[in-house]
Each structure stands twice: as structure tokens, then as C-alpha cells.
Amino acid sequence: MSEQRLRIAIQKSGRLSDGSFELLKSCGLTISRGRDKLYGRVQEMPIDILLLRDDDIPAFVADDACDIGIVGQNVFEEELLNETHEAPAQEVMRLGFARCRLMLAAPKEWTFDGASMLEGKRIATSYPALTRAWLEREGVNAKAVMMKGSVEVAPRLKIADAVCDIVSTGATLDANGLKPVSTVFASEAILIRNQNAFSPEKLVVFESLLKRINGVLTSKDAKYIMMNAPRSAVPAITEFLPGADAPTVLELAGNPEKVAIHAVCRESVFWDTLERLKKLGASAILVLPIEKMMA
Ligand code: ATP
Ligand code: MG
Structure with a gap:
């Protein structure tokens, strides 16, 4: 290379x-x-x-x-x-x-009422440093035991009392008699x-x-949004549009009462956003995806 x-x-x-x-x-x-x-x-x-x-x-x-x-x-x-x-x-x-969470999981029969329950316990994890940092923040003395894989079987094998593992649906934990009780680290x-x-x-x-x-x-979330609206509704609509800079306001041929509003919304546009715009007087609302953008 x-x-x-x-x-x-x-x-x-x-x-x-x-x-x-x-x-x-x-x-x-x-x-x-x-x-x-x-x-x-x-x-x-x-x-x-x-x-x-x-x-x-x-x-x-x-x-x-x-x-x-x-x-x-x-x-x-x-x-x-x-x-x-x-x-x-x-x-x-x-x-x-790749958003996921490193979570502390405990046996289902525990009534988990806070990190202090882990005092003196053993926690199996592939992330011992992150787990120890969390335990320290919580002021708990517990032992993080390193396991490279199949962390969730540790409590059944009596290697550990609880686990700290990456959780997506929780199905693997559930199958091993465990439940997620606290987020230790949110990742992406x-x-x-x-x-x-x-x-x-x-x-x-x-x-x-x-x-x-x-x-x-x-x-990624940005949309190009276009609509017609009464001239008088422009300030209210501009204020409401999610994550939009100053919109473009254009004349509509042969209709002095109404204008066309075009804007780039940097935040998600949902159905209720459109319903709200309609209530503010907008009509003929179009939402278009944006393929590329450069400031
Ligand atoms: P490798 O063979 O490269 O070592 P791996 O088996 O260690 O892969 P993966 O399961 O592919 O790792 O996960 C890679 C990363 O993806 C994780 O470290 C985490 O950041 C993220 N990740 C893990 N689980 C999920 C999930 N369910 N959803 C989204 N992202 C996840
Ligand atoms: Mg890996």
C-alpha cells in the first residue's frame, strides 16, 4: 500500500x-x-x-x-x-x-432495587473495564469477571451472580433466566x-x-418540504417547521392571497407534522427525500 x-x-x-x-x-x-x-x-x-x-x-x-x-x-x-x-x-x-446498549442483567427472580444489590457479587462480562467504571460510579464493590463469549450462561453455571452484556432484543437473556436491569453504556x-x-x-x-x-x-433525516399557504400563515408555519432555516416564500401565479413555502427540515417529518401544518393553513403539502447536502 x-x-x-x-x-x-x-x-x-x-x-x-x-x-x-x-x-x-x-x-x-x-x-x-x-x-x-x-x-x-x-x-x-x-x-x-x-x-x-x-x-x-x-x-x-x-x-x-x-x-x-x-x-x-x-x-x-x-x-x-x-x-x-x-x-x-x-x-x-x-x-x-450500530446503536446498542451494554446492560447489567440479573436473574429474573431478583427484585432489583438499585446497584447496591450487587455489593460483593460477581458479574460476568466481555467488557470488564466498562463494567468496573460503572460499578465505581455507582459506589458498589463487586467483581467483574472476564468472559469472551456466552456470558449469559455464567449465572446458571454459578460462575457469576449477574452479567453485563450487549443487549438488543433481550431474547438471549430471557432464555437464560435473566432480565436487563440497568444500562451501563450506550454505544454506536x-x-x-x-x-x-x-x-x-x-x-x-x-x-x-x-x-x-x-x-x-x-x-439522513432531512427532508425537502413544499406547501401552499395563506400569506398570513407564513410566520406560524416558519416557526413550526422542524429544524428548518429561513424558508423560501414564492409567489403563486394568479393568487395574491397565497404563497408557496419551500424549506429544508433537518429533523424528522412525521404524519402529525403534516396534520399540524394543515391546521396552520397549509395545503398541497409535499415531502421529498434529500439525497445529498453540503453546507
Ligand atoms: P468480530 O468477528 O469482528 O470480532 P463480533 O462478533 O465481536 O465481531 P459483532 O457481533 O459483529 O461483533 O458486533 C460488533 C459491534 O456491533 C459491537 O461491538 C457493537 O458495537 C455493535 N453491536 C452489537 N450488537 C448490536 C446490535 N444488536 N445492534 C446493533 N449494534 C450492535
Ligand atoms: Mg469482536
Whole structure:
């Protein structure tokens, strides 16, 4: 790989990889994968992709094997707390996908009335540092026991009293006689970077990629909304439109009483938003998706 190309580490396959590939694709990048499937090459920009296990991504970025990476905040923070690297990678931005929660789960028969119940107990987890940090914040003395997988079977095997694990639907916990009782860490995918300054060539690519990612993230929920309304309703409608800057107000041919209002809404537009607009006097309301946006 040439020194001039920006190297991005992403998860090879798993719960982060679809979102990561989708994000890069939305940034206009086409990735051609090598035959060994460990490398990908971007056609449009001088970028190389490394496909890794998610656990390896923070270290690859910290050690300068990659310049930037996409990883779960849970994995990244756990690694930071463990202080395995003198110069760890740095978080650049949140990416809004792969949202999940690290949760404390206890046997169903417990009536859980606060963290103090865990005093002196053993908690099985793949995230001992995050779990210990939470226990400390809660002022509880308990032991976090590291388990790499199948954490939820630990209480049945009497290895631990409770668990701290990533929960999505809670079905796995339920099947093992456990219930989630408290959120320890809320996570999503983040972009991380190596601490060192990038070469001028890489910096140009990095900054242009960041701009595109920002554009993709801000246009995700954004909608272009158009409607007709009585001139007198313009102030009320402008104030109500969710996350809109000053809208464009246009003449309607042959109708001096009414105007057309066009606006970019940066927040979600729901059916009740439209109903409310109708009540404020709007008619012929159209909501259009926005494909790309750049400030
Ligand atoms: P690898 O083989 O790369 O080590 P893995 O099995 O360790 O993968 P995955 O299950 O693919 O990891 O999860 C990767 C990351 O995705 C997690 O660290 C977390 O940030 C996020 N994640 C986990 N579970 C969910 C979920 N149910 N929904 C959304 N995101 C999740
Ligand atoms: Mg992993």
C-alpha cells in the first residue's frame, strides 16, 4: 500500500460491517475487494480499506497500521480504559448506526432495587473495564469477571451472580433466566483516527471524506418540504417547521392571497407534522427525500 493512500479499518463481517460499507458508499466511494478479501481499494479517491475483526480496529489505528477506522464505541472505550496503548486512537465523530446498549442483567427472580444489590457479587462480562467504571460510579464493590463469549450462561453455571452484556432484543437473556436491569453504556459506531498528524496528501483525502460523511449524516433525516399557504400563515408555519432555516416564500401565479413555502427540515417529518401544518393553513403539502447536502 502506498504511503499516500488513506487507510481505513472496518469490520470484515458482523454487526458493524453493513453500516460501514453503506456509509462509504453514500460518500460516493466504490470499493473493489482483493481476492484475499482483506484489502479493498477505493476507485474514486486514494483510499485503501482493511477488513478486520472489530476488536483489532482500535489497536490497528493506534499503531499506525491504519489512519482511521470505524468501530463500536463500546469496544473503543473498553480499550481506552485498559490503557493498552501509550498513544491510543482518538474519537473523531459518532456515526449514528450500530446503536446498542451494554446492560447489567440479573436473574429474573431478583427484585432489583438499585446497584447496591450487587455489593460483593460477581458479574460476568466481555467488557470488564466498562463494567468496573460503572460499578465505581455507582459506589458498589463487586467483581467483574472476564468472559469472551456466552456470558449469559455464567449465572446458571454459578460462575457469576449477574452479567453485563450487549443487549438488543433481550431474547438471549430471557432464555437464560435473566432480565436487563440497568444500562451501563450506550454505544454506536464511531470514526476514530491515529493521533499523529497526517501527511499533506492524506490530510486532503481525510478532510474531504469527513465533509462527505457530515453531509451524509445531516441529510439522513432531512427532508425537502413544499406547501401552499395563506400569506398570513407564513410566520406560524416558519416557526413550526422542524429544524428548518429561513424558508423560501414564492409567489403563486394568479393568487395574491397565497404563497408557496419551500424549506429544508433537518429533523424528522412525521404524519402529525403534516396534520399540524394543515391546521396552520397549509395545503398541497409535499415531502421529498434529500439525497445529498453540503453546507
Ligand atoms: P468480530 O468477528 O469482528 O470480532 P463480533 O462478533 O465481536 O465481531 P459483532 O457481533 O459483529 O461483533 O458486533 C460488533 C459491534 O456491533 C459491537 O461491538 C457493537 O458495537 C455493535 N453491536 C452489537 N450488537 C448490536 C446490535 N444488536 N445492534 C446493533 N449494534 C450492535
Ligand atoms: Mg469482536
